[in-house]
Amino acid sequence: MIYDTRNRNKVSKLADNTKLLTLKLYQYCIDNSIQILIYETIRTIEQQKLNVAKGVSQTMKSYHLVGQALDWVLVDSNGNALWNAYKTPNADKVINYAKKLGFESGRDWGWDSPHLQYEYKGYGTDTFGKIIENGDELTMSQYTELKKMITELQTDNINLKKQLTNKLDNQSVREPLECHSEDWKWFKANGITDGSNPQDYLTREQVSTMLHRMDQFNTKKFSK
Incomplete structure (x- = not known):
């Protein structure tokens, strides 16, 4: 991904649950070789006031203010933004998958195609520094550690299977009982x-x- 570092940096500023879903969306783009630039996620109140004054935004209740929104654009192989490509097949793939994850698309509103927002449990309900996993509240560091442990256990399980297979393949031939x-x-x-x-x-x-x-x-x- 051309803008991988920049994209991940932007995503890291989102609220917890919105961040997790955005990472899934971003991985989908990587897996399907769809080059995108996530050029904005969380936004300050000062920036939002300027946007409203310029007519770029229409409300002070933007989901960007609470870390539940991102703006994105397709880019070409040279990293140039394709601002007129929001109705192309690749854009359809990104938006349809985002909606499948639970995002709302500004393209459906007819005036804000770059915008994706995640309602979660309502405006401003997503958290920063903690997530809810199977009903239990975890901090992001606890969640990261839990995912790391699961990955390590899965790796250990694969290695054990390989060792068992190798042992069976190399065991000496036994005579019948x-x-x-x-x-x-x-x-x-x-x-x-x-x-x-x-x-x-x-x-x-x-x-x-x-x-x-x-x-x-x-x-x-x-x-x-």
Whole structure:
């Protein structure tokens, strides 16, 4: 992403829950190779007053003031803003995914296409420095640590699976148990199995081969 550092810096200033959803939206853009610039998120009261005076904004109850809004624009491969591209397929993808996450789009209002805002539980209800996870209130640092722990556990689980698979692949071949020894010898003698790995698991393709060989054995036996 051309403006990755700038985008992430802007997103970091949003309120907690709005920030989490914006990061999901931003990752969607990355995954789909859609270049965007998030050029504004939180806004000061002084800036909002100037915007209203200039006619750029229409209200002092802007969702930018409470960290629940962002303004964005598509950019080309050189980083140039595409201000007339809010009705293109890529813009549709960004806006539709944002709405799926719960954002409202200013494009639907017909006059503020760059604007996305998140209602959460109402104007000014989102928090700074804490989030609600499964009904429990966590600080952002606690949430970050929790996500880190989950990621580490998932990584450990993957590594354990790899170790187990490797151990099974490299274990020495075990002979069949005594109670199965005669049957196993019969299977080998009549070509039903090649005799390898007597205590290993069977795949479906191995089962089909053994059943086919059994059928061939029975056909030969009863045709005599």
